[in-house]
Amino acid sequence: xxxxxxxxxxKIEQKQTRTGxxxxxxxxxxxxxxxxxSYMQQPWRERYNGGGRGFYGNPVHGDRLDARPxxxxxxxxxxxxxxxxxxxxxxxxxxxxxPRAFCNxxxxxxxxxxxxxxxxDWLADTWLSKYNPDGVFKxxxxxxxxxxxxxxxxxxxxxxxxxxxxVMTDSGARAPFGQRQFYPIYEACEKFGLPFAIHPGTDGMxxxxxxxxxxxxxxxxxxxxxxxGFQAHLVSFLTEGVFERFPGFKIVLxxxxxxxxxxxxxxxxxxxxxxxxxxxxxxxxxxxxxxxHVRITSQPLERPDNxxxxxxxxxxxxxxxxxxxxxxxxxWDFDSPTRAFPKLPESLHxxxxxxxxxxxxxx
Numbered sequence: 001x002x003x004x005x006x007x008x009x010x011k012i013e014q015k016q017t018r019t020g021x022x023x024x025x026x027x028x029x030x031x032x033x034x035x036x037x038s039y040m041q042q043p044w045r046e047r048y049n050g051g052g053r054g055f056y057g058n059p060v061h062g063d064r065l066d067a068r069p070x071x072x073x074x075x076x077x078x079x080x081x082x083x084x085x086x087x088x089x090x091x092x093x094x095x096x097x098x099p100r101a102f103c104n105x106x107x108x109x110x111x112x113x114x115x116x117x118x119x120x121d122w123l124a125d126t127w128l129s130k131y132n133p134d135g136v137f138k139x140x141x142x143x144x145x146x147x148x149x150x151x152x153x154x155x156x157x158x159x160x161x162x163x164x165x166x167v168m169t170d171s172g173a174r175a176p177f178g179q180r181q182f183y184p185i186y187e188a189c190e191k192f193g194l195p196f197a198i199h200p201g202t203d204g205m206x207x208x209x210x211x212x213x214x215x216x217x218x219x220x221x222x223x224x225x226x227x228x229g230f231q232a233h234l235v236s237f238l239t240e241g242v243f244e245r246f247p248g249f250k251i252v253l254x255x256x257x258x259x260x261x262x263x264x265x266x267x268x269x270x271x272x273x274x275x276x277x278x279x280x281x282x283x284x285x286x287x288x289x290x291x292x293h294v295r296i297t298s299q300p301l302e303r304p305d306n307x308x309x310x311x312x313x314x315x316x317x318x319x320x321x322x323x324x325x326x327x328x329x330x331x332w333d334f335d336s337p338t339r340a341f342p343k344l345p346e347s348l349h350x351x352x353x354x355x356x357x358x359x360x361x362x363x
Contacts, residue, residue, distance in 0.1 A: 021337055022357035023086065024297045025199070025254050025326035026095040028127045028137075029076040039121040044114035053102045053172075054205045056222040058332055067330035075330035079131035086329055087136055090337045093354065094363055096138050096165065098199055098254065099123055103144045104170050105206025112144035113154070120158055128163040138361065140168035140197060146207065148181060152188040159192035165361045166195040166252065171229045172202030174209060178236030183245070190248040195295070195360060197252040198233060200226045230256030231264055234294070238268065241281035243293045250360065252295045255328060259302040262316035265290065290322060295360050297326035298352065299335040307342035320348055324357045 030036050033050030040048055063075035067085060076082060086092055099122075103115040119142045128139045141158045143151035151169075158164050167189055175181065177198070189196045203226060204210030211229035216222045230253050243249060265287035272279075272286055296317075303310055314323065327335050337353065344352070357363065 020091045020093060021325060021353050022094045022096065022361075022363065023092055023327050023329070023337070024096045024252070024324045024357055025098055025299060025328050026082070026086065027076050027100055027328070027330065028079075028082070028097050028123070029074045029100070030122060031073045031077045035126075036115070036118050036122055039118035040114055044111060044118075047111065048115065048118075051102075052100075053105065053202050056204070056216075056219050058219055058223075061332050063330045063332060064334055079127065082329070083136075086327070092136060094136055094138050094357070094361075096140065096357070096361070097123065097127055098140050098168055098197070099142055100201060101142045102170065102202055102205075103142065104146060104172055105202040105208060107207050109144065109147040109150070113147055113150045116142045116144045116151070116154060117157075120154065124158070124161060124164075128161070132163065135163065137163065138165045138363070139163050140166050141194070143167055143169050143185060145169050145173055145177075145182060145185065148184040152184040155185070155188040155192060155194065159188075159194065164194075165363070166197050168197040168199060168254075170201035170203075170208075171198050171226065171233065171256065172200075172205055172208035173233075174207060176236030176240075177233045178238070178240030178242050180240070183242075186242060186246045186249050189250075190246045193248070193362075195250040195252050197254050198230065198256070199254045200229070200256065203229050226255075227257035227260055231260060235264070235268060235286075237293075238286040238289060239279050239282070241279065243289045244281050244283065250293055250295070252297065252324075252360070254297045254326060255299060256296070257300060257302060258296060258298060258317070258323065259313050261296060261322075262313065291318065294322065295324050295356060296322055297324050299326045299328045299340070300333055301335060301340055303340070303342075310342060311344075314348070320351050321356065323352050324360065325353045 037045050037048050067075035069078035069081055086095060099119050101115050101119040103112040106112045123139050127137050141155055141164050143154050145151060155167055202208050204215060211232055212225045216225065268286045
């Protein structure tokens with residue numbers, strides 16, 4: 001009994017010291033494809049062989065070399081090493097986990113659904129349970145957007161779990177996300193109070209549309225232009241009237257860039273003045289929906305040589321209310337919580353690194 005009480009005290013003490021940061025983009029990986037396959041039924045178990053998103057891979061290193069577990073396995077597959085390099089190193093309060101299932105790229109929607117479900121089962125059994133005694137890890141429900149009805153059922157299956165805090169999918173899609181075929185997903189998100197997070201990953205892969213004009217030649221082109229897809233999805237959400245139809249629906253744009261937000265909203269608001277007759281369901285300027293319905297994460301942070309310019313960008317985009325910190329651990333372009341940003345006013349630092357995410361995810 002004494003030992004149990006001491007363990008509870010230790011957990012409380014650990015939680016009390018981790019009040020500094022919520023990281024909104026941390027990637028856990030299975031140790032091998034067999035871990036995911038074990039949660040699948042036939043014929044999917046036999047078909048699934050893991051793998052990534054296909055082409056456009058980083059030609060040098062896709063992950064931090066020091067994040068590779070010494071005993072083997074991919075980066076991000078060792079919970080103790082991840083805790084050491086993130087939670088303990090920087091004093092995290094919470095790490096929002098974003099698994100990389102890449103389920104949207106398959107032509108067979110049933111196969112995509114099976115992959116999404118298996119990843120959710122795996123995450124719940126491991127990172128959100130066995131590896132999560134203090135509750136520092138919060139999870140994302142993976143959904144396959146090419147089958148919105150099945151995605152809605154998957155959301156309902158996990159909505160009552162104490163550590164799933166959002167729904168997630170890749171930015172690669174067959175159409176802009178504001179279009180009505182995706183509404184069953186948004187209805188389920190609104191019903192259960194779960195934000196819908198969009199992460200890069202399958203743009204131009206499999207059945208998905210490439211957001212740039214044609215297919216880039218190199219990884220550096222593809223990676224730089226990922227922000228184009230995010231801009232298209234956001235404008236689609238705003239002009240299709242998704243936030244009027246689902247007033248409690250919230251989205252998170254993860255790893256899609258930051259600095260484009262303000263000028264994009266300036267342009268859209270200007271267009272709205274002359275073209276609002278085309279979108280009569282909008283009751284406010286498009287930019288006015290942002291604070292109520294949209295959050296954007298920081299990595300990759302476009303940092304100019306002059307830190308003052310970045311602070312001006314933060315002011316123009318209302319970073320105090322919209323921006324949330326993310327590191328993208330364990331990937332090659334990881335943003336350190338202590339080095340990625342210039343010195344910020346204390347209140348702005350607190351909003352970006354903790355309070356905005358705490359409020360959005362009700363942590």
